[in-house]
Amino acid sequence: MTHTIIVTESTADIPAELIAKYDIRIIPLRLFFGEQSYADGVDITSAEFYSKLSASAQLPTTSQPSPADYTAMYEKLTAEHPGSPIVSIHLSSGLSGTYQSATIGRSMLDDHSHITVIDSKSASYGYGLAVVHAARLAQQGKSVAEIEAGVAHILSRRELYFMVDDLEYLRKGGRIGRASAVLGTLLNVKPILSIDENGVIYPVEKVRGQKKAMTRIVEMMRQHLNVRKINLALGHTANRESCEPLLQMIREHYEIGELVFSEVGPVIGTHAGPGTIAMFAWPDEE
Numbered sequence: 001m002t003h004t005i006i007v008t009e010s011t012a013d014i015p016a017e018l019i020a021k022y023d024i025r026i027i028p029l030r031l032f033f034g035e036q037s038y039a040d041g042v043d044i045t046s047a048e049f050y051s052k053l054s055a056s057a058q059l060p061t062t063s064q065p066s067p068a069d070y071t072a073m074y075e076k077l078t079a080e081h082p083g084s085p086i087v088s089i090h091l092s093s094g095l096s097g098t099y100q101s102a103t104i105g106r107s108m109l110d111d112h113s114h115i116t117v118i119d120s121k122s123a124s125y126g127y128g129l130a131v132v133h134a135a136r137l138a139q140q141g142k143s144v145a146e147i148e149a150g151v152a153h154i155l156s157r158r159e160l161y162f163m164v165d166d167l168e169y170l171r172k173g174g175r176i177g178r179a180s181a182v183l184g185t186l187l188n189v190k191p192i193l194s195i196d197e198n199g200v201i202y203p204v205e206k207v208r209g210q211k212k213a214m215t216r217i218v219e220m221m222r223q224h225l226n227v228r229k230i231n232l233a234l235g236h237t238a239n240r241e242s243c244e245p246l247l248q249m250i251r252e253h254y255e256i257g258e259l260v261f262s263e264v265g266p267v268i269g270t271h272a273g274p275g276t277i278a279m280f281a282w283p284d285e286e
Contacts, residue, residue: 004138004147005077007088009065009098010040012128013235013265022135027073029098030063031266046263047238050274059270064098070105074115085144086115089131089151092199093119095267116144118151121199125233125262125280126160158282159224161204161217162193162235162268165275192217193272214246217279222253227283233260235278237269242277250281257284 008014010028019026028039033052038044040062044052053060070088077086088106090099099119106112120127130151137147190213192204204220207213232250234243240261250256264278 002081002084003141004085004087004144005081006131006135006138007073007077007086008128008131009091010042011091011096011098011123011265011267012089012131013124013262014128014132015260015262018132018260022132022139024131024135025073025077027065027069029065029266032061032063034058040266045238046265049266050238050269053269054274060266062096062266062270064096064101067101067104067108070102071108074106074109074112078109078114084114087118087134087138087144087147087151088115089118089120089127089134091127091267092121092123092195094121094199095123095201116148118148119199120151120155121197122155122158122160122195123199123201124160124162124264124268124278125235125260126158126195126278127155128262129158129231129233129260129280129282130154154282158280159221160194160278160280161220162201162264162272163210163213163217163277163279164191164193164272165210165277211245214249214277217246218249218253221250221279221281225254225281225283227254229255229257229284230281231258231260231284232256233262233278233280235262235264235276235280237264237274237276239275242275246277246279250279254281255284 007025010026028042031038031040088102090102093099102117106115106117133154134147134151137150189206190210191206193201194204196202207216236243
C-alpha cells in the first residue's frame with residue numbers, strides 16, 4: 001500500500017522524536033562559522049551552535065540546499081517507494097530560497113507529477129507544526145489534496161511570537177543600530193517578533209522586561225485565539241527551562257492538548273540570539 005511521504009528542511013525545528021515517529025524526511029541547511037561548514041542538525045547540535053554563536057565575533061551564515069539536493073532526495077524516495085506521492089513543505093520564501101530550490105529540484109525530474117511543493121510562509125516550528133500535521137494525515141492514509149488542505153488550515157489558525165533576549169544579535173545582523181542596541185539593553189527592552197502573511201519577520205512590540213514581554217505575548221494570544229483548548233509548542237535556544245514561566249502563564253488561560261518543546265534553529269537563532277523564546281499555538285480541534 002502506498003502512502004504520502006513528507007519532506008522538509010532542518011529549519012522546521014521538529015523534535016527528533018516526532019521526526020522518527022512520523023518518518024519525516026529532512027534535508028539539512030549548511031551553516032558557516034568562517035571557513036568551517038556544518039550540516040544543520042547533523043554535524044552540529046543546537047547547544048553547540050549557540051555556544052559557537054556566543055563566542056563568535058561575526059554572525060554565521062546559512063546556505064540553503066541546492067536544487068540538486070532536492071532532486072536527489074526526490075529521486076531516492078521515488079525509487080524506494082514507487083507510486084507514493086511526495087509532499088515537500090518548506091521554510092518561507094520570504095526568508096530563504098529553499099522553496100525555490102525545491103521547486104527547481106522537482107522540475108529537474110522527468111516525471112514529477114507525484115511531487116507537491118508547498119511554501120509555508122513561516123519559520124521554525126511555526127511551519128514544523130504543519131509538517132507534523134501533514135505527516136499524521138499521511139499516516140492516516142489521507143490524499144495529497146486532503147494533506148494540502150490540512151496544512152493550509154493549520155497555518156491559517158496558528159499564532160506565533162519570538163521574544164528576543166539579547167539585542168546584540170539584532171545589531172550584528174543590521175536590524176537595529178548600535179545606539180538602539182545599547183539603549184535597549186540599558187532599559188532591558190525585549191522585542192517581540194512575529195511573521196506576517198508574506199512570510200517575513202516583523203517587529204510587533206518592544207516591552208521592558210522579560211516577564212512583561214511574556215505577559216504581553218499571552219495577551220496577544222488571547223486576542224487571536226479565543227478558544228478553550230489549544231495545542232502549544234514552545235521554542236528555546238538549548239535551554240528548555242527558560243520556557244517554564246511562559247508555559248505557566250499560558251496554563252492560567254488555556255487547557256493544553258499537545259505540548260511540544262522545540263529548539264529554535266540557526267535561521268531564527270542567528271539573528272535573535274541565545275535566550276530567544278518562541279511561542280507557537282493553534283486551536284485543538286479534535
